[in-house]
Amino acid sequence: MYREFFRLDDYPFRLTADARYFYMGKGHMQAKAYLKYILHIRDGVAVITGDPGVGKTVLLEDVLAYLEDDIVVAHIKQTQLTTTEFLLAVCLQFGLVPEKINKTTLLNEIQRFCLRQHFKMKTVLLIVDEAHNLRVDTLEELRMLANLEKFGRKLLQVVLVGQPGLNHLLSSHRKDALSQMVRFSCHIEPLNIKEVGEYIDHRLAVASNGRYSLSFPRDSLPAIMCYTGGVPRLVNILCDTMLIGACLQGLPYIDASCFHGAIKKLGWPVYLKRASDMPKPIATDNFVQQRPVPILVVRQSGEIVGEYLLNRERMFIGRKEDQDITLNDRKVSRKHAQIVNIDGRYFLQDLNSTNGIYARSEPVKWHALTNNDRIKIGDCIIEYQESMSKDDAEQPHESQKKLQNSSIA
Numbered sequence: 141m142y143r144e145f146f147r148l149d150d151y152p153f154r155l156t157a158d159a160r161y162f163y164m165g166k167g168h169m170q171a172k173a174y175l176k177y178i179l180h181i182r183d184g185v186a187v188i189t190g191d192p193g194v195g196k197t198v199l200l201e202d203v204l205a206y207l208e209d210d211i212v213v214a215h216i217k218q219t220q221l222t223t224t225e226f227l228l229a230v231c232l233q234f235g236l237v238p239e240k241i242n243k244t245t246l247l248n249e250i251q252r253f254c255l256r257q258h259f260k261m262k263t264v265l266l267i268v269d270e271a272h273n274l275r276v277d278t279l280e281e282l283r284m285l286a287n288l289e290k291f292g293r294k295l296l297q298v299v300l301v302g303q304p305g306l307n308h309l310l311s312s313h314r315k316d317a318l319s320q321m322v323r324f325s326c327h328i329e330p331l332n333i334k335e336v337g338e339y340i341d342h343r344l345a346v347a348s349n350g351r352y353s354l355s356f357p358r359d360s361l362p363a364i365m366c367y368t369g370g371v372p373r374l375v376n377i378l379c380d381t382m383l384i385g386a387c388l389q390g391l392p393y394i395d396a397s398c399f400h401g402a403i404k405k406l407g408w409p410v411y412l413k414r415a416s417d418m419p420k421p422i423a424t425d426n427f428v429q430q431r432p433v434p435i436l437v438v439r440q441s442g443e444i445v446g447e448y449l450l451n452r453e454r455m456f457i458g459r460k461e462d463q464d465i466t467l468n469d470r471k472v473s474r475k476h477a478q479i480v481n482i483d484g485r486y487f488l489q490d491l492n493s494t495n496g497i498y499a500r501s502e503p504v505k506w507h508a509l510t511n512n513d514r515i516k517i518g519d520c521i522i523e524y525q526e527s528m529s530k531d532d533a534e535q536p537h538e539s540q541k542k543l544q545n546s547s548i549a
Contacts, residue, residue, distance in 0.1 A: 184323025193373030369411030471518030
């Protein structure tokens with residue numbers, strides 16, 4: 141539809157796992173390094189988790205594309221199976237045709253296959269995608285397979301990939317045998333605001349064969365982050381809808397109207413509201429209840445332009461994209477302030493900024509944050525919330541009033 145209009149060779153924001161478009165953020169690079177290391181040492185079980193849409197599958201495809209010839213791979217993608225069906229799927233992936241379809245026969249077939257590959261000096265790798273859907277009895281069979289060894293070497297290397305619910309199945313609190321075999325566990329975080337900009341640029345460059353005939357303005361990134369949370373799949377959907385809107389309006393560029401039209405068309409709430417509505421995994425043990433993670437709500441001209449979880453011990457606020465919290469305001473210094481967590485309490489500190497920080501209309505250098513505190517930095521109002529309020533969660537979704545044009549155009 142818009143490919144010809146923008147003179148692109150391809151649609152840049154397809155949802156398919158095309159290796160040409162793969163962009164590795166910090167979390168992807170870390171997970172890839174873990175996978176390479178565990179294949180090198182051949183010991184224990186590796187676990188990789190991430191929210192839906194962060195790029196777990198495309199990361200796996202990228203790793204599998206560059207494996208050495210001495211690695212034999214079975215990649216299971218359907219996990220809502222009985223134990224027997226799962227073991228049969230593993231056999232078929234390895235090219236085995238068992239005489240009987242029962243658990244004992246299937247386990248013996250897999251064990252003999254792994255032993256044959258061992259004497260050929262080959263590594264057998266079993267990757268289980270969507271592993272959070274595995275049944276408990278299937279996990280037990282996986283433990284037995286992962287425990288196979290000969291002459292001090294593991295016969296089968298297991299990598300489990302899934303959504304965060306997988307961590308509940310393998311939590312160290314449960315103290316089961318499979319949990320104790322987990323050698324490495326890595327969680328892929330969504331992209332940060334700088335990575336989102338690079339991600340969009342990368343996909344546009346591939347789709348235009350490096351001609352850069354189209355770009356998304358950097359001022360649009362805070363708003364894109366606000367509604368996608370840096371999840372690549374959501375970034376694709378939003379950017380694709382923005383391009384459709386620009387094409388329909390006959391605009392050769394992306395502006396504020398494209399963003400607001402896309403959000404209205406999609407009917408999206410802000411990402412934190414979407415994330416809070418996601419079903420939570422059911423814990424099988426009694427864990428210690430943790431305090432809710434506070435939220436910073438950033439407003440310009442009364443409209444929400446960003447929401448941030450205070451999920452680290454220290455977070456920096458500034459105008460540049462490499463800051464944890466980016467404020468698109470010329471009155472904000474490049475590194476304006478920081479928020480630190482001290483024994484569960486959050487404090488805001490001015491970092492010798494040009495225009496300072498104001499709390500209750502008074503300039504402050506060091507300020508202890510309390511619920512519903514409003515801080516003024518430049519022309520931005522930052523509200524500290526110990527949890528998301530109903531009004532803030534619903535306001536963008538219901539009204540869809542325009543964000544300040546300077547923050548998008």
